[in-house]
Every structure is written in C-alpha cells, then in structure tokens.
Amino acid sequence: MRGFKVGLTILCVAGLAACSNPGRFGPGAGGPGAGADGFGAPGGVAQGALDPSSPAYFQESVGDRVLFAVDQSTLSDAARQTLAQQAAWLARNPEYTAIIEGHADEQGTREYNLALGARRAASARDFLVAQGIASSRLRTVTYGKERPIEVCSTESCYTQNRRAVTVIAAGGLTS
C-alpha cells in the first residue's frame, strides 16, 4: 500500500498542477515510484521510461482519475483535459478496454453514495464516448464510499476520494 500512495501523490500533482504541461507526456514523465492501483491495474512498474502503450503509462502519465466537487458529477475543466488525454490514449491503443470506477467520500449514506458513484462513473464514460471511444470498450462500476484511497476524515482526503478512475484492462469486457 505504501508504494500505491507514493504513486498516487504523483498523480495528484499531475492532475492538479501539471495538467497543461505537455512535458509530462514525454518519456519518463511518470517519475520515480509506482505501484498497483489494487483494482485491476498491473503492478510492479519499474523506474524510468514507461512504454507509452502500457496501462502503467496510462495510469502514471496520462492520469487515470478525475476528481469531483462535493455531491457533484459534473466534470471540471481539469477533469475534461484528463479525460481528453484518456480518450486519445484509448484511441491509440484499441486493444484495451476500460472499467470506469465511480467513488464518493464518506460523507453521505452508503446507498446514496452508490448511486452518486454510478453518476460520476457515467459522467466520465459519457465524455470518453463523446470523444469517439466505442461504448462497447467501456464499462462503469460504482464503489460508493467503500473504497477510499485516502483515509483521513477531512476535506484534504475527501477531495481525493470523490473520483472516477479509469482502469485499463486487456481484452473484452464481461459481465
């Protein structure tokens, strides 16, 4: 889990501060440290340059997640930019499919948050479809507040937990 958190911190930086920095798509932009998401992405990413067509590159360099405001499922400008890059990657790598996970923070009841997570995942999925990704390559799942990545009970953690995460998978989607 420690490695995961290090990897996550890098993603947050990429997501918040470096969204308009084209340099981050260059070789090695993923930076040091990596880890598995724990929800299906392959782990054990080595330091240094990543294969740009690998799910690890998607996770580290493209940015696999977008964040939402409290109770919202509308996409911020930053979220749209990240999703546009996700769509571009998916277009370049047609052999991959993706499951988009919707998550909520712990404020709110379990069952409402399941519905809210479904809304967030669909919001990200709809954007990818509008960018030309075939809906047959995408599936959504909600985890509500069941799978936080940050465990503190303050807004600094909640803001990371209100997210939609695009998890890349090889091959077809099954139910």
Place this chain on the structure above:
Amino acid sequence: MIRTIALAALAALAILAGPAAAQDGPLRIEITEGVVEPVPIAIPTFVAEDGGAADLARQITEVIARDLTGTGLFRRIPEEAFVAQVTEFTPTVSYANWKAVNAQALVTGAVSTSGDGVTVKFRLFDVFSEAPLGEGLQLRGSADSWRRLAHKVADAVYSRITGESGYFDSRVVFVSEQGPKDQRQKRLAVMDYDGANVQYLTDGSSLVLAPRFSPSGDRVLYTSYESGFPQIYQMDVGSVSPQRLPVPAESMTFSPRYAPDGQTIVFSAATGGNTDIYRLRPGATQPEKLTDAPSIETAPSYSPDGNRIVFESDRSGTPQLYVMPANGGEAQRISFGQGRYGTPVWSPRGDLIAFTKQNQGRFHIGVMRTDGSEERLLTASFLDEGPTWAPNGRVLMFTRESAGAGGSSSLYSVDVSGRNLSLVDTPGAASDPAWSPLLP
C-alpha cells in the same frame, strides 16, 4: 436452524388476587412516556430441578436479566440484597420479602433437563399489588436452544409489564468488517439480537452491503460484488445458499428490500448513471420501473400494509424523503428540515419512519411521523447511519463509524424515545444491521 419450541401454559396455577398496595393500580410501564426511573425487578437464579440443570439455570437467568435490564426499563436488584432465597418454584410467594428489598416485580423460575431437552418454567409477580401478572408458563426446547428459551421468557415478562410485544427472541443480519478503511473486508453475518451465536454467511472474498431480513426471517437480501459489479442476491439463511435474482446483468443493482408479502422485492438500479427504483414480483422474469426521474431514487422501504413506499431522492437538489404508492406514481416529499435525509425505514407498527440525517457535518438517526411531522433526532455523531427497527417498533439499531484513519464501525441501539443508547456486542467491527421479525 430454527427449532420449534413447545409452549404450554401451566394448567390451573393458583392465582392469588391480593388487594393493591403501594402502587396505584397494577404494575405497568408505558414505553411511550419515556421511562426515566427503571423499575426495580428481582430475578432470583432459577431453581435447578435436577443435578444437570444447575449451570443452565444460572445462564438462563443471566440472559433473562440482561434482556430486561438492557432495555433501560428495569433495574435488577442484586441477589445479595435478598432477605429470602428462592429454593423452590412455587405458585405463591411471600410478597413481604420482596417489598423489603423494594422490588416492584419478581420473576421466579425453574429449569430441568431430560436427554437433549430443556424445560424452563417461570412466573411473574406484581409485588406491590401482591398478585401474579399472568399465568405461569412452561417452555421446552433442545439443549442448544437454551438462549432462545431465555429470550422467550424475557419477551413474556416485558410484554406483560409494558403491554407491547417483545423483541428479544430475534436475530440481526449485518456486515462483519475487518481491516483498515482503504482495504476493508466485509462478510455477511447473522447473530442473535444481543450478539450471541454469530454465524458467517459469506467468506469475505467479495464486498457485501446492506442486507435485509425477509418478513419470515428465513431469507436475506443483500448486495454483493461477486461478479465485479454490485448486484442484488437472495440467500436462504438455513442452507446458506445464495441465489441471483432475475435482474439485467448489465445494470448495477443495490438497496434490495422485501415487501411485506415476503415475495415481492424492490431495489435500486443504476443505468447510464441514473438510479431509479424497480420492483420484482414473484415469478416475474424482469423488474418493473417504479420511479422515472433523472435524479437519484434509492433506499426504498414498504409501509407494513404494503400500500406505500418511502424512499430517498435528490430530485429537489439534496437527498430528501418521499412517499409514493406501492405501484409507483406521484410521490409526496415528507422531509423539510435542515440538512440531508437518507435510508428511510418504515416502523413495523406503521406509525413512524426512521432515517439517517446529515446536517452541519454531523450524522443523526431520527424518527418522524409518516407525513413528516414531529421529527425527532435520537442520536448524533461523526457518522451514524442505516437504522433498523426492532420487531416491536420500540428500539432502533444502526451503524456508528468513528472518524479518521483508524475509523471503524460498530452497531448501537437506542430506544425510540432517544434513551438507552447502547453498544451492541459484536465480534469485531460491524455495520449495516437489519433486524429479523420476532422468531416463532
């Protein structure tokens, strides 16, 4: 799993209707008034009628006493204070001995064993009125059902004194939790209402959420991520065999609840990001849609007569409570207070709706009348949610989660007046309780 218990009234017990003494009329606790001063009750250890019954008699007496004092309505008088010991189970008692220790009620009993069977007899006396309260009762069961026999005695005592049906001989299905917040393992489990006899129904390999008991107590509905996606399942508690329900595999389904008929099921399904409430009737091959709005509709709960459904929706912009006819159609908003309302649950008595409320960074369990009036908040904490009613509609159990990285969940109960908040004894962390009906 559930054994039949032979219940038989002891025939022709002498009833000595003495004149009422100190207390005004017969002993009676009115629960609705909110009892501040618990009634002192004497429960001398039940008489063991054979050598093998001594341990059991002690254990049964303890369970009865814990049931009764656990309600907050009774205070047990310690046996050391007694001026006389009960060594024989007799139809009459010396009321003076019990007045001397200020007992208002007295429960006497006896336990005997034969082969695999246990027999428990008891009598209840109103000490101040110097009269038995009801007839003596005898209950018989197998040796391993002794706790149920004790709960049944406590239910009878509670019922005779309060005029309400009891709730001690009941079970609770819940989610047993293990591990830190970001790697939590959840298993479906069932236990007696007091935390005894825990049995696990799933192995923890898939996330499970929010179970509900069927009105007959033999099955549970729940949500599982077994397929990788949230889907509703039904499980027979006796055979522990899960069964998938005929809902489309491509939609995510959750929040399943039984109708009072025990066959019809309502639940939420998220399709294309929109969550609505659906109904699955017995024998149907596919569900029917009961709500049709772009907002979130979830957490349905039937009125006990089956005519209406209360649910949660954010159609107004924030989650609020609505009531609609059981066949769908126009819904009336019933929650108008400050904050966000969720997980409404209709009382088995039909008079109240319990809910979770979130306001100014705190969570509450509350109750309101079915038209939304007379809202009362019973609890407050960092995170209280998911109330479930005791079978008699007088007590609620719910999940309380503590804050922060080390936060964990526990079950609590509170009575409908807001008194007697108590931690429920579970093995480890627990959430999402759902109470069974009173067992037969």
